[in-house]
Amino acid sequence: xxxxxxxxxxxxxxLGSFTAAAEYMGLTQPTIxxxxxxxxxxxxxxxxxxxxxxxxxxxxxQALMPWAKRLLDxxxxxxxxxxxxxxxEGGTVSFGILKNANYYHLSDLAxxxxxxxxxxxxxxxxxxxxEVADAVRNGTLEAGLLCLPVPTEGLHIQPLMRxxxxxxxSKPERCMQPMRxxxxxxxxxxLYDARHGEEDPxxxxxxxxxxxxxxxxxxxxxxxxxxxxxxxxxxxxxxSIVPQAVAQSxxxxxxxxxxxxxxxxxxxxxxxxxxxxxxxxxxAHLADLAVSxxxxxxxxxxx
Numbered sequence: 001x002x003x004x005x006x007x008x009x010x011x012x013x014x015l016g017s018f019t020a021a022a023e024y025m026g027l028t029q030p031t032i033x034x035x036x037x038x039x040x041x042x043x044x045x046x047x048x049x050x051x052x053x054x055x056x057x058x059x060x061x062q063a064l065m066p067w068a069k070r071l072l073d074x075x076x077x078x079x080x081x082x083x084x085x086x087x088x089e090g091g092t093v094s095f096g097i098l099k100n101a102n103y104y105h106l107s108d109l110a111x112x113x114x115x116x117x118x119x120x121x122x123x124x125x126x127x128x129x130x131e132v133a134d135a136v137r138n139g140t141l142e143a144g145l146l147c148l149p150v151p152t153e154g155l156h157i158q159p160l161m162r163x164x165x166x167x168x169x170s171k172p173e174r175c176m177q178p179m180r181x182x183x184x185x186x187x188x189x190x191l192y193d194a195r196h197g198e199e200d201p202x203x204x205x206x207x208x209x210x211x212x213x214x215x216x217x218x219x220x221x222x223x224x225x226x227x228x229x230x231x232x233x234x235x236x237x238x239x240s241i242v243p244q245a246v247a248q249s250x251x252x253x254x255x256x257x258x259x260x261x262x263x264x265x266x267x268x269x270x271x272x273x274x275x276x277x278x279x280x281x282x283x284a285h286l287a288d289l290a291v292s293x294x295x296x297x298x299x300x301x302x303x
Contacts, residue, residue: 001039003075008035009047010068013061016054092121093283095290096132096144098269099193100226103245106145106293113286120282130199136272142283143273145290147201156275160291162266165202166247166258168230169239175259181213188238192229194222205265206241230256243267269294 011021011032018032025032040047047061057065101107110122125135129146136144137154148159167179174187193200198207210217220238223229229240234253247258271291273279279287 001042003071005035005039006068006071008032009039009061009064010072012036012048012055013057013065013068018055092123093280093286094123094125094141095283095286096135096141096146096272097124097126097290098145098147099126099128100243100246101126103243103249104294106290109286109290109293112293113289117282117285122286128193128196128199129201130196133272136274139274143271143279143287145294146270146272148268148270149201149204150272154275156273156277158271160269160271161295162268164244164260165206165241165265165267166244167239167261168233168242168247168256168258170233170236170255170257171239172257174239175257178260178262180262181210181215184210184217184239185215188220189217190221190223190229190232190238190240191219192223192226192240194224197222202241202243202265202267209263209265 007025008021008027011024012018015021015024018036019029022029022032036047043060045060046058047064048055049058050056097106097109098104101109110124113122114120125132125141125144127135129148129150132141132144132146133150133155135141145160148157150157167175167184169175169187171187174183191203193203198204207217221232223232226242226246230242230246230253232238233240233256241261242256242258246252247256271287273287
């Protein structure tokens with residue numbers, strides 16, 4: 001059965017005639033009659049009997065009636081939900097955000113968006129870039145901000161800007177000049193994003209460079225957050241890498257010194273969505289807002 005056949009049956013039953021149903025749907029009476037007849041032929045059962053000028057449901061018609069109502073209610077609900085989402089009057093939008101969003105002035109994203117769209121529910125998931133890419137690919141998230149590189153299969157990636165990664169140490173002599181790869185292992189190495197390890201885009205770049213120079217980098221301490229890593233560096237337990245935005249924050253420990261890397265690496269920020277997939281209007285607005293806030297408030301070199 002098609003939705004048009006179900007609608008023709010339901011309207012004929014509730015309005016009492018094929019003629020009334022035809023007027024309601026903007027079709028001819030023979031067309032409505034034919035739509036109902038095809039359902040009757042498919043199942044070999046009559047849905048109506050005529051009592052004078054009025055249609056009366058048979059047992060089969062009575063059995064079909066509640067299911068027809070549920071289907072048409074669901075269609076109406078789906079239409080209302082999508083209309084609300086497209087106009088910004090309701091629905092839910094899911095977006096992946098940078099794990100260290102507060103360092104990139106994105107912590108106000110939800111508040112700014114909510115002020116413009118008070119009836120839209122928001123899910124902002126701050127995850128590792130690898131997880132954001134997977135969530136967008138499988139449809140859990142509509143879009144997101146992440147750092148490259150990530151596996152690109154099934155994704156449309158729009159690079160936005162890049163921010164340099166620095167070397168951090170509590171020992172000033174370790175930061176007197178750009179840090180060379182061969183000198184990195186001379187102090188214990190502390191790395192963050194322990195859960196994803198070498199899948200983390202920043203760690204992946206560092207490891208690949210080290211391999212090119214024949215240097216093996218094995219972290220002595222792994223933690224999950226950059227804040228935890230900087231706390232350990234501040235206590236003199238080792239050196240680490242740190243995003244420039246974190247090093248420039250007012251809460252960065254004053255006893256940690258930073259320097260550039262002799263072979264620079266960068267966090268390259270990008271907006272990602274599924275390949276050949278158009279965002280809903282409200283999701284596109286949230287994505288545009290996130291990109292605008294990132295580019296307007298974070299200084300960096302355009303990728």
